[in-house]
Each structure stands twice: as structure tokens, then as C-alpha cells.
Amino acid sequence: MAGGTNRAGGQGRRPxxxxxxxxxxxxxxxxxxxLNGRPGISEETxxxxxxxxxEMGWSPxxxxxxxxxxxxxxxxxxVARAPEDVGSEAFFLQLIAGMQSVLSAQRYGLLFQVVPSIxxxxxxxxxxxEENRVDGVVVVDLRVDDDRPRVLKELGLxxxxxxxxxxxxxxxxxxxxxxxxxxxxxxxxxxxGHRAIxxxxxxxxxxxxxxxxxxxxxxxxxxxxxxxxxxxxxxxxDSARATLAALAHMDSPGALVFENEVMAVAGIETLxxxxxxxxxDLAVVSMEDSLICTAMRPQITALHRDTxxxxxxxAQQLRRAVDGEDVRTRDMPPSRLMIRGSTDPSVEAG
Amino acid sequence: MAGGTNRAGGQGRRPxxxxxxxxxxxxxxxxxxxLNGRPGISEETxxxxxxxxxEMGWSPxxxxxxxxxxxxxxxxxxVARAPEDVGSEAFFLQLIAGMQSVLSAQRYGLLFQVVPSIxxxxxxxxxxxEENRVDGVVVVDLRVDDDRPRVLKELGLxxxxxxxxxxxxxxxxxxxxxxxxxxxxxxxxxxxGHRAIxxxxxxxxxxxxxxxxxxxxxxxxxxxxxxxxxxxxxxxxDSARATLAALAHMDSPGALVFENEVMAVAGIETLxxxxxxxxxDLAVVSMEDSLICTAMRPQITALHRDTxxxxxxxAQQLRRAVDGEDVRTRDMPPSRLMIRGSTDPSVEAG
Numbered sequence: 001m002a003g004g005t006n007r008a009g010g011q012g013r014r015p016x017x018x019x020x021x022x023x024x025x026x027x028x029x030x031x032x033x034x035l036n037g038r039p040g041i042s043e044e045t046x047x048x049x050x051x052x053x054x055e056m057g058w059s060p061x062x063x064x065x066x067x068x069x070x071x072x073x074x075x076x077x078x079v080a081r082a083p084e085d086v087g088s089e090a091f092f093l094q095l096i097a098g099m100q101s102v103l104s105a106q107r108y109g110l111l112f113q114v115v116p117s118i119x120x121x122x123x124x125x126x127x128x129x130e131e132n133r134v135d136g137v138v139v140v141d142l143r144v145d146d147d148r149p150r151v152l153k154e155l156g157l158x159x160x161x162x163x164x165x166x167x168x169x170x171x172x173x174x175x176x177x178x179x180x181x182x183x184x185x186x187x188x189x190x191x192x193g194h195r196a197i198x199x200x201x202x203x204x205x206x207x208x209x210x211x212x213x214x215x216x217x218x219x220x221x222x223x224x225x226x227x228x229x230x231x232x233x234x235x236x237x238d239s240a241r242a243t244l245a246a247l248a249h250m251d252s253p254g255a256l257v258f259e260n261e262v263m264a265v266a267g268i269e270t271l272x273x274x275x276x277x278x279x280x281d282l283a284v285v286s287m288e289d290s291l292i293c294t295a296m297r298p299q300i301t302a303l304h305r306d307t308x309x310x311x312x313x314x315a316q317q318l319r320r321a322v323d324g325e326d327v328r329t330r331d332m333p334p335s336r337l338m339i340r341g342s343t344d345p346s347v348e349a350g
Numbered sequence: 351m352a353g354g355t356n357r358a359g360g361q362g363r364r365p366x367x368x369x370x371x372x373x374x375x376x377x378x379x380x381x382x383x384x385l386n387g388r389p390g391i392s393e394e395t396x397x398x399x400x401x402x403x404x405e406m407g408w409s410p411x412x413x414x415x416x417x418x419x420x421x422x423x424x425x426x427x428x429v430a431r432a433p434e435d436v437g438s439e440a441f442f443l444q445l446i447a448g449m450q451s452v453l454s455a456q457r458y459g460l461l462f463q464v465v466p467s468i469x470x471x472x473x474x475x476x477x478x479x480e481e482n483r484v485d486g487v488v489v490v491d492l493r494v495d496d497d498r499p500r501v502l503k504e505l506g507l508x509x510x511x512x513x514x515x516x517x518x519x520x521x522x523x524x525x526x527x528x529x530x531x532x533x534x535x536x537x538x539x540x541x542x543g544h545r546a547i548x549x550x551x552x553x554x555x556x557x558x559x560x561x562x563x564x565x566x567x568x569x570x571x572x573x574x575x576x577x578x579x580x581x582x583x584x585x586x587x588d589s590a591r592a593t594l595a596a597l598a599h600m601d602s603p604g605a606l607v608f609e610n611e612v613m614a615v616a617g618i619e620t621l622x623x624x625x626x627x628x629x630x631d632l633a634v635v636s637m638e639d640s641l642i643c644t645a646m647r648p649q650i651t652a653l654h655r656d657t658x659x660x661x662x663x664x665a666q667q668l669r670r671a672v673d674g675e676d677v678r679t680r681d682m683p684p685s686r687l688m689i690r691g692s693t694d695p696s697v698e699a700g
Binding site for chain 1: 641
């Protein structure tokens with residue numbers, strides 16, 4: 001465990017016997033004895049040490065484990081979504097698989113839990129911290145004005161945000177640059193000659209979607225093309241509805257950008273039933289790639305993120321934070337736009 | 351912890367101090383002292399007890415924990431697949447989410463790990479058992495002639511097979527009745543008047559797929575319709591190839607059954623590029639349901655399994671096994687066939 005201060009800008013710190021001993025002018029041994037309930041120190045010293053520890057926001061139990069270096073050898077991963085939604089997102093399982101590829105080799109476990117709300121997620125973090133169940137947590141689906149970074153910093157529980165940046169920089173993150181990703185998509189469509197682009201987007205309450213929407217507006221303005229944004233939830237039905245709403249704004253030759261592959265498939269099928277062909281009448285891009293994009297004919301042009309690698313980097317960074325290292329916010333390499341038949345007829349094999 | 355014998359037919363048993371004490375004619379206290387390395391018994395007695403415990407296949411450490419009732423409060427879930435494949439299967443994450451819905455309420459954790467092979471999965475079980483990292487494991491993707499039930503029984507690690515039955519009944523299971531499911535699909539297609547049905551199937555090395563294939567052959571024979579089986583891996587490309595191979599055997603009006611939804615989409619798109627319409631020329635059924643089935647137009651008729659509930663039942667049963675209860679093999683309620691436009695034009699909304 002590195003002795004230096006943690007400059008990560010947000011990781012907080014687990015207490016060290018020396019820090020407490022220095023503050024109170026007692027020996028490190030006394031601190032250890034007090035926390036572990038062992039005899040050999042006066043009751044008064046014990047009380048002073050315990051109240052200092054509580055003042056630092058620690059329970060004597062979890063402080064004792066932290067001091068002895070006792071680790072749970074487990075990282076925590078909570079997701080606040082309806083269980084049905086979680087299951088339909090290949091992203092989460094790939095993220096877990098990527099994390100495990102690093103953690104297994106280190107004999108580290110991953111505790112995965114689905115919770116009904118952010119509030120319950122925060123309660124879980126408090127419990128995990130109190131019971132020393134995990135050495136650190138990975139945080140996903142960062143919301144605009146999210147309270148989790150503040151709470152995690154207060155708890156002193158090492159944490160890493162995956163998939164977005166904390167705007168206040170309290171917790172380090174690993175993320176894809178969503179603004180660059182959206183610009184890549186818009187530039188591709190503009191270069192193909194499209195003069196109108198609609199974005200069937202997810203909820204802007206998610207930080208990464210907020211960034212994508214801002215970038216969409218900026219990039220279409222710079223490209224001098226007409227732009228429209230429609231918001232849909234992640235279901236096929238709502239995406240079909242939003243696609244029709246977007247069509248009302250579109251002049252051919254136009255293009256549609258969808259937040260994920262299920263929404264893109266629903267959009268393409270909706271266009272087909274209205275007699276519009278892809279890419280002949282309208283080009284289509286998905287902001288997420290998956291097997292389904294290559295199962296369609298034409299195949300769907302999609303932004304390909306290396307989610308396995310992303311999970312591996314997230315696990316490595318969080319492990320470094322757990323080891324007390326200075327962990328800085330990091331961007332993944334740019335996502336690759338897989339250009340397929342839904343935007344470019346020349347690449348379609350049939 | 352129930353005192354009765356475990357009649358689960360396969361759970362093995364964790365050692366109890368009384369059993370060891372009875373066999374050796376020593377006191378239960380002596381057994382506890384020996385396992386915990388405490389003084390107060392002769393070296394000879396200690397050695398006799400430890401060698402008996404080892405003979406029973408236990409390490410003294412894990413036996414000591416089992417005796418004291420110390421629990422890890424964690425269940426283990428290992429999947430031997432390439433990480434990319436795991437991520438593309440909504441099934442696994444829904445299973446995990448379903449298990450968590452039960453485990454969270456009990457403050458139980460789930461340790462999920464992706465391993466490269468069944469061999470490594472077995473090594474992991476040994477390590478988990480030795481280190482008392484998990485109280486029990488859920489086993490998926492049971493293969494024909496799978497070695498895992500034997501090893502788990504030997505280790506005495508409580509286990510539950512999810513998604514297939516151990517043909518030798520060593521480990522209890524929770525599964526869908528794949529034979530009934532396939533019969534439901536074939537009966538539906540026969541009732542629509544189809545005289546030829548092809549099954550684009552996954553690898554028969556999986557126990558649940560072997561059962562589906564057997565049922566397909568039996569049901570099509572009984573229905574008096576022509577049948578063909580093509581094997582494909584779970585990729586879109588291979589499914590497209592297998593679809594074309596199956597077409598060679600088909601006379602209209604015919605139907606195609608696909609192992610999962612990605613394969614079904616690849617099959618439908620392949621048919622479209624060959625100028626065959628769904629369901630006009632050929633009906634299509636997917637053996638798995640997901641959001642993608644309702645995103646397609648026509649929507650894809652699919653067998654809907656309640657995977658969340660399945661995960662919850664699996665977790666409940668495994669928890670009961672961990673508590674020493676008698677856990678019997680159990681079938682989930684029959685999967686529901688969601689009849690949609692890909693087999694029945696009358697239900698298609700457009």
C-alpha cells in the first residue's frame with residue numbers, strides 16, 4: 001500500500017493507524033489494540049481513539065479491518081435499473097465479463113447487485129462499507145446531478161465511475177468520449193451528403209446521453225445540416241413512435257441516429273412498413289454495436305465500443321485505487337464506427 | 351440448519367462435528383479443538399481427527415468453518431464461455447438479476463466469474479470450496495457427459511444446475527422442460543398447416559439442446575411432417591449459412607425454427623434477400639424471446655421463458671440446499687409461446 005497522499009481528487013482515504021496515532025499523540029499499537037478490543041491500554045485511551053475514529057466517519061469494526069489491511073478481495077457493482085432492463089443490455093454483462101478477466105487472475109471477486117433506485121444503491125454502499133464487504137465499487141449510469149460521488153467520497157470507499165465523468169471531479173472515471181463518438185457519426189453522415197439528420201435519443205437525465213445530445217446539436221450546426229432530436233425510452237414500441245415523429249421533420253436524403261441497436265432495429269422496421277428503404281431513402285446508424293447489427297440486411301452501421309477492454313481497464317483502475325494509488329480520470333480510445341450497409345450501399349455484401 | 355440427512359440425491363454433506371466424533375469415538379469438543387488448532391487434546395487424537403477429515407475430502411480449514419456454521423453469505427456462479435459470447439446473451443444477465451432479487455433481500459452476495467473452460471471452472475470450484483469463498487454454486491450450460499456434477503458432489507459443495515437436468519440425478523436442478531417447449535412450437539406450426547419444418551439448431555453438446563433436438567424429431571414424426579435439422583453456432587453468419595442449407599430441404603408452405611433471436615433475425619433477413627417473405631412464404635419461430643423479437647416487423651413468434659423468475663427460483667433452491675434442506679429437481683412452469691406475425695399474419699398490427 002503506497003504511503004503517499006491520495007491525490008486522486010475524490011477517493012477519500014481509509015484511516016491508517018499512524019494518522020490516528022499522530023493526531024492523538026498515542027502509539028500505533030494503542031490504536032490497533034483499541035480498535036480490536038484487546039486489553040493493554042487504559043479505558044480512557046481506548047475511548048479517545050474510538051471517538052476519533054467515529055468522528056472520521058468510520059465504525060470501529062471496519063476501521064479495524066482497514067488498518068490490519070484485511071481485504072474482502074471483492075469489488076462491488078450495483079446497478080439501479082429494473083431487472084428486465086438490465087438483462088436486455090449486453091453492455092452490462094460485457095462490462096462484468098471484462099472486469100472479471102482482470103479480477104479472476106488476481107483472485108478478486110465481483111459482487112453484482114441490482115437495486116430498485118439510486119437511493120437504495122447509496123444505502124447499499126453504506127452497508128457494504130460498514131460491513132467491509134467490498135474494497136471498492138464501480139459506478140455506472142451516472143445521472144446529471146448524481147449524489148453518488150459525494151456519498152462515496154464521504155464514506156472513503158474507493159470508487160470508479162464507468163461510462164461517464166463526474167463533472168465535479170470527485171471520483172475518477174473511465175469512459176468513452178461520447179462527444180467525439182457523436183461527432184464521428186455526424187461527420188460520416190454529412191460526408192455522405194445527408195442534409196437532414198434526426199437523433200432518436202435516450203433520456204437526457206443520463207450524463208453520457210446529455211453529452212451525446214450536446215455534441216449532436218453542435219456537430220449538425222457546424223455541418224450546416226437540419227437536425228431534430230426525439231427522446232424515447234429503450235423499448236421497441238417507443239422507438240417506433242419516436243421514429244415516426246422524427247420522420248415528420250425529415251427531407252430525403254436524410255439519416256437517423258439511434259441510441260442503441262434495439263431502437264435501431266425497431267426504427268428500420270418501422271421505416272420499411274412505411275415503404276421507406278434503408279439506405280436508399282434514409283440512412284441509419286446505431287450508437288451501440290451488437291450481434292444484431294450484423295444479423296440485419298442491410299447490416300447496421302454502428303459505433304463499436306470495446307466493452308470487454310473497457311471493463312478490464314475499469315477493474316485495473318479501481319484495483320489501483322483500492323491499493324491507495326493515485327488514479328486519474330481516463331478516456332478509452334475512440335470508439336470505431338463500423339460502416340455497414342445501412343449507411344453505405346457499397347459495403348453491403350447482401 | 352436441519353439435522354436430518356440430506357436426501358437430495360447429490361448434495362453430498364458438509365461434515366458435522368457429531369458425525370466425525372461418532373466415527374472416531376471422541377468428543378465433539380475434541381473435533382472442534384483439532385480443526386481449530388486449539389490446545390487441550392493429545393497430538394495423537396488431533397492427528398486421527400485431521401486424517402479422518404482429509405479422508406472425507408475436506409481441508410481442515412474449510413471443515414472448521416463449516417462446523418462453526420461460518421458462512422461466506424455468497425453464492426458462486428461461473429460461466430465457461432468466451433467473454434464476448436457471454437455478453438451477447440441476455441439470458442445470463444437476466445438469470446443473475448433474478449438470483450439477486452432473492453439474494454439481496456437475504457443480504458447474500460453473488461460471485462460471478464467467466465472462465466475459459468469447464469476444466470478451469472472445476473478448478474475454480476475446488477478453490478472456492480477450499481477457501482470457503484462461497485456457500486454453494488449454480489451450474490449452467492450443462493454438457494452431455496459433464497464432469498461437474500461428480501466433482502461438486504465429491505467436494506460436498508451445495509450446488510444447483512440451472513437450465514438442464516443431471517441425467518444421473520447427482521445434483522438437483524431447476525429447468526425449463528425443453529421437450530415440452532419444442533413440442534409446443536411444432537404443434538403450433540403443424541396446426542397452421544405447415545408440412546415441412548426445419549430447425550436451425552445450436553450445438554447438441556449442450557444437454558438442453560440435445561433434448562430439444564430429440565423432441566423436434568419425435569414431434570415432427572408424430573405430426574407427419576417433413577423435418578430437417580441444421581446445426582449452427584450462435585453467430586449471425588453461421589445462422590445465415592444454415593438457413594440457406596435448410597431452405598434446400600424445404601417445400602412451401604414451410605416453417606423455420608431458430609435456437610435464439612439473433613439467429614432468427616439473421617435467418618429472416620437471409621430469406622428476405624432471397625425474395626422469400628415471412629410469414630407468406632415461410633413462417634419463423636425463435637426458441638428465445640427478447641426485445642429484438644418485438645422490434646422486428648413482422649414481430650417474431652418466440653418462446654418466452656420467465657428468466658427473472660427462473661433466477662429467483664434457482665437462488666431460493668440453492669439457498670435451501672446451503673441450509674441443508676432436501677432440495678429436489680424442479681421444472682419451471684411451461685414456457686409461453688408468444689404468437690406473433692412471423693407465424694400468424696392475423697396478429698400483426700403492422
